[in-house]
Amino acid sequence: MSPVLSERLVELPRNPEPLVYEGGGGPPLVWFHGLGGVDPADPVLNGLAERFAVSAPLTPGFRDLGELDQIDDIHDLAIYYDDLLNALGVEQAVIAGHSFGAMVAAEVAAHYPRRASQVVLVSPFGLWDDARPVADLFALTAGQMPDLLYMDPSKAPSAPDSPNGQPDIEALVALAQSMTTLAKFMWPIPERGLARRLPRITVPALVVYGAQDRFVPVSYADDFVSALGSASSTLVEGAGHMVTIEAPDQVLSVLNEFLGAPAAA
Amino acid sequence: MKFHWFHLMPWPYLPEDFPKRYPSVWVDIPPHLYDPVKGHDVYHTYLSQLEFAAECGFDGICVNEHHQNGYGLMPSPNLMAATLARSTHDAKIVVMGNSVALYNPPTRVAEEMAMVDVLSGGRLVAGFPVGTSMDSAFAYGQNPATLREKYRESVELILRAWTAEEPFPFNGKYTKLRYVNPWPRPIQKPHPPVWVPGGGSSIETWEWCATHDFMYASLSYFGYLRAMKSIKSFWETIERLGLEPNPYRAGFLQFVAVADDDAHAEKLYSEAAHYFYNRCLHFPPAYREAPGYTSIASIRGALGSSMSAAMAAQDKTLGWKDFIERGYIVAGSADTVVDRLNHMADEMQIGHLLLLCHFGNMPDETVRYNTQRFAQDVIPRLRHRFDEWEDKWWPADQPAEILARRQAAQAGA
Numbered sequence: 001m002s003p004v005l006s007e008r009l010v011e012l013p014r015n016p017e018p019l020v021y022e023g024g025g026g027p028p029l030v031w032f033h034g035l036g037g038v039d040p041a042d043p044v045l046n047g048l049a050e051r052f053a054v055s056a057p058l059t060p061g062f063r064d065l066g067e068l069d070q071i072d073d074i075h076d077l078a079i080y081y082d083d084l085l086n087a088l089g090v091e092q093a094v095i096a097g098h099s100f101g102a103m104v105a106a107e108v109a110a111h112y113p114r115r116a117s118q119v120v121l122v123s124p125f126g127l128w129d130d131a132r133p134v135a136d137l138f139a140l141t142a143g144q145m146p147d148l149l150y151m152d153p154s155k156a157p158s159a160p161d162s163p164n165g166q167p168d169i170e171a172l173v174a175l176a177q178s179m180t181t182l183a184k185f186m187w188p189i190p191e192r193g194l195a196r197r198l199p200r201i202t203v204p205a206l207v208v209y210g211a212q213d214r215f216v217p218v219s220y221a222d223d224f225v226s227a228l229g230s231a232s233s234t235l236v237e238g239a240g241h242m243v244t245i246e247a248p249d250q251v252l253s254v255l256n257e258f259l260g261a262p263a264a265a
Numbered sequence: 266m267k268f269h270w271f272h273l274m275p276w277p278y279l280p281e282d283f284p285k286r287y288p289s290v291w292v293d294i295p296p297h298l299y300d301p302v303k304g305h306d307v308y309h310t311y312l313s314q315l316e317f318a319a320e321c322g323f324d325g326i327c328v329n330e331h332h333q334n335g336y337g338l339m340p341s342p343n344l345m346a347a348t349l350a351r352s353t354h355d356a357k358i359v360v361m362g363n364s365v366a367l368y369n370p371p372t373r374v375a376e377e378m379a380m381v382d383v384l385s386g387g388r389l390v391a392g393f394p395v396g397t398s399m400d401s402a403f404a405y406g407q408n409p410a411t412l413r414e415k416y417r418e419s420v421e422l423i424l425r426a427w428t429a430e431e432p433f434p435f436n437g438k439y440t441k442l443r444y445v446n447p448w449p450r451p452i453q454k455p456h457p458p459v460w461v462p463g464g465g466s467s468i469e470t471w472e473w474c475a476t477h478d479f480m481y482a483s484l485s486y487f488g489y490l491r492a493m494k495s496i497k498s499f500w501e502t503i504e505r506l507g508l509e510p511n512p513y514r515a516g517f518l519q520f521v522a523v524a525d526d527d528a529h530a531e532k533l534y535s536e537a538a539h540y541f542y543n544r545c546l547h548f549p550p551a552y553r554e555a556p557g558y559t560s561i562a563s564i565r566g567a568l569g570s571s572m573s574a575a576m577a578a579q580d581k582t583l584g585w586k587d588f589i590e591r592g593y594i595v596a597g598s599a600d601t602v603v604d605r606l607n608h609m610a611d612e613m614q615i616g617h618l619l620l621l622c623h624f625g626n627m628p629d630e631t632v633r634y635n636t637q638r639f640a641q642d643v644i645p646r647l648r649h650r651f652d653e654w655e656d657k658w659w660p661a662d663q664p665a666e667i668l669a670r671r672q673a674a675q676a677g678a
Contacts, residue, residue: 065561068410072438139403141551172564179556184410187402187555 005040005049005056010087016067018084021056024049027117028093030085031056032101032108034123034244035137035149036157037178043248048096048255055088057081059104061181074185074192077104078111085115094259096120098244100182103190106224110197119205119231120255123241124224125216128191132217138183142175151212151240195227202229206258208251210243211235232258266610266650267659269325269359270318270636271518271619274311274345275336277626278303279544289548290335291399298335307338314623314632315349319356321640325390327359327619329462331397332404336545343377350385354671357660358385361462361482361619362392366412367405370440371419375426375447378457386667387452388660392482393420394462395470399548402555409555415439417473420459427456452667458658460516460617466495467563471502475514480658482516482619486546489519489609490592496613498566512610513656516617519609520588520624522596523638527589530596533631535585538594540625542583594624599642606647616651617658 005023012018021038023045029052031045038045038056048054060067060080071077081104085093095116097105102124109116125134135148146156185192205228209218221233234254239246276299280286287295315326328345331337339345346360358381363374382389395401395416402409418437422445425433432446451457460480463470474481481499485492496515503510520538524530588594595605609615622635 065410065557138555139549139551141549144551169565173561176556176559176561176564180410183408183556187408187410188406 005038005042005045005054007040010084012080012083012087015060015070015080015083016064018060019058019063020084020088021045021058022054024052024054026052028053028055028090030054030090030093030095030105030108032095032097032104033059034097034099034101034242035178035182037062042244044098044244044251044255047248047252051256051259052094055090055093057084059100059178059181061184062178065177065180068181068184071184074107075111077185078107081108082112082115091115092117094118094120096122096255097124098122099125099241100186100190102126103185103194106194106198106201107192109203110194110200113200113202116201116203118203118259119201119228120208120258121205121224122208122251123210123213123216123243124207125186125190125220126192126194127220127223127227128189129220129223132219134190134217134220135215136188137215138179138187148215149241151210151214151238151246155246156242195223198224198227199229204258205229205231206255207231207233208243208254209233209235210239210241210246211237212239213241213243215241266615266647267324267513267617267656268639268644268647269327269357269516269617269619270315270321270323271327271329271359271361271621272311272315272623273329273331273336273621274307274338275541275545275625276304276338277307277540279335279540279626281544283544284547287547289552290545291331291548292333292403292552294333294335304338310629311338311623312345312348312352314629314636315345316352317633318622318636318640319349319353321636322644323356323620323636323640325357325359326353327361329361329392330364330394330400332400334399334404336541343381346381346389347384350381350388353385357388357390359390359460359619360392361390361460361484362394364396364401364405364416365393365419365423366401366407366416366439367396368419370442371422372426372442372445372447374419375423376449378423379427379447379449379451382451382453382457383449386663386671388663389451389453389457390460390660391457392460392462393423393479397464397553398555398558399552402558403552408557410557411439412558413469413560424456424459427451452664453660458660460658467560468498468502468566469560469562471499472506475503475506475508478657480514480516480617482518482617484518484619486518486520486541486593488592488594489517489605489613492517493612496615500614510614511616511654511657512614512651513616513654513658515613515615516619517609517613517615518619518621519606520594520621521602521606521635521639521643522594522622523599523602523635523643524596525598527597527601530598531585534594534596534627534635537625537627537631538585538588539583542588542593542625545625599638599646602639602643603646606643607650610647610650614651616654616656618647
């Protein structure tokens with residue numbers, strides 16, 4: 001049985017209490033989630049928790065936009081996570097993330113290179129080339145997003161049923177909070193100068209894309225690899241941007257291979 | 266009651282199959298559909314219509330700001346206001362308005378609006394919109410997560426710039442200036458009246474307008490029937506804050522079409538209405554709601570933007586009957602129009618009525634007919650509504666010196 005992540009509120013100076021999902025044991029691994037927040041049953045996270053002490057913080061703003069009042073930009077966000085790692089007692093960890101979280105992971109590792117023992121970026125954005133634009137997520141309604149994010153849109157979690165045909169206000173609020181938070185760091189172009197900072201990361205890094213990613217052109221894998229000091233990339237066939245949902249077993253296998261031999265069962 | 270003639274300045278040559286062939290009238294409208302040589306005539310025709318409305322006796326003539334938009338050809342309303350400031354003499358110039366969060370620094374707005382106020386002899390009404398999601402977030406790249414905060418900071422800066430007795434430093438989150446000191450300065454003291462156009466649905470905007478004593482103008486393309494609920498919520502907010510329910514605190518935009526009777530109205534105006542509702546409003550739904558554009562409180566209040574709500578309900582190509590029944594357009598004989606606007610005034614207590622006598626691709630002669638009939642046959646019958654209230658959101662009389670100069674110029678002419 002996979003361990004299940006549990007929630008914890010962490011005390012942090014100057015900021016509202018961050019919500020962190022934790023589980024497993026072993027060396028520390030910090031996972032920055034993607035577009036939809038943390039799913040405690042996420043098979044990739046639970047697989048990693050078999051060998052690592054996984055901490056997966058929820059991005060400030062997802063629960064309450066007021067959490068962003070003291071966070072103006074990506075640098076403030078990196079500082080916030082530096083404070084959070086202190087509060088968690090984590091000196092150094094595997095710094096990993098998916099999608100938006102991969103951009104955050106790269107920024108945190110680039111701002112604080114000594115924090116990272118290894119870096120894992122799954123479906124990252126954060127770089128920009130006019131000739132290969134990252135698609136505009138914000139020009140789509142929630143209903144249109146699965147076609148962009150999944151190779152097989154039927155794998156997208158279905159929208160919550162609205163009782164009596166009335167809009168589900170809480171679901172709309174949650175969506176608005178998460179999308180507004182993403183917009184804060186991604187609007188109008190998800191690039192905040194990461195290319196200048198990536199060379200600060202010299203520890204081993206892995207870049208993974210779903211081979212059929214329609215959101216971020218997979219050719220960006222080469223840009224990440226060449227900007228990072230010591231990196232390689234892997235494409236996972238049969239998956240789009242949401243590769244951790246569409247092909248969790250392949251992702252786990254690729255990550256385990258990079259991170260080293262699995263601990264004895 | 267006051268009556269203001271509002272021009273959107275739509276491009277009148279969108280092809281009939283526009284909604285089928287092209288993705289959007291806004292943001293990424295195909296550049297080749299604009300013809301600048303035809304555009305020359307379009308601008309001059311539209312400016313002449315605004316001047317004609319001023320001659321007909323409308324209280325204000327209104328221009329507004331849109332970007333990358335096939336139905337709104339005024340990225341800079343101040344340019345239009347400047348020419349109208351010279352060609353008109355009595356009508357107030359209602360700039361509805363400048364999307365202040367888009368200007369860097371926002372003191373640019375303080376300067377240009379002061380120029381228009383001085384040029385016009387103190388006839389400026391200063392509108393400060395957030396700007397639509399399409400304009401501010403998509404076309405001008407403003408971060409929707411912080412747009413409203415930036416907007417409010419910009420408005421505070423402009424008002425301070427207009428009223429400060431000395432140059433001052435402004436250390437804002439979005440604008441940092443060591444020396445704020447706009448020249449010229451507006452004629453109107455302490456500053457021109459401030460109107461805040463909105464989508465008719467933001468509780469925070471209502472509270473903010475109320476506490477700052479700004480006039481709130483609900484700009485909907487979907488008529489007074491649909492707006493009644495939100496305008497009632499607006500007046501509840503005013504009451505809750507303990508403020509007097511002065512009708513001049515509020516404005517509303519309404520399409521009108523005056524004719525001899527209902528059938529005549531349909532004959533005259535139907536094509537232009539189709540053009541506006543079925544071609545000019547063609548754009549993807551996600552553009553209307555950049556994330557963060559609508560506040561969480563407004564989502565919880567189930568208000569959303571009026572445009573989103575109305576367009577979500579727009580499940581088919583609408584026809585003239587729909588426009589009339591839904592109240593998008595108040596049309597018919599002068600009696601019919603007066604009755605419906607009285608109904609609106611009774612229910613909504615709106616002191617400032619902004620009127621679209623031009624819409625879509627309406628021919629010039631029809632625009633002038635509509636404008637003249639409204640001025641002659643409708644305005645006098647509604648004029649004295651709300652006379653018991655003082656309009657505190659309107660330019661004061663022009664300075665005597667300026668009036669004397671104009672009289673001397675007219676006598677000499």
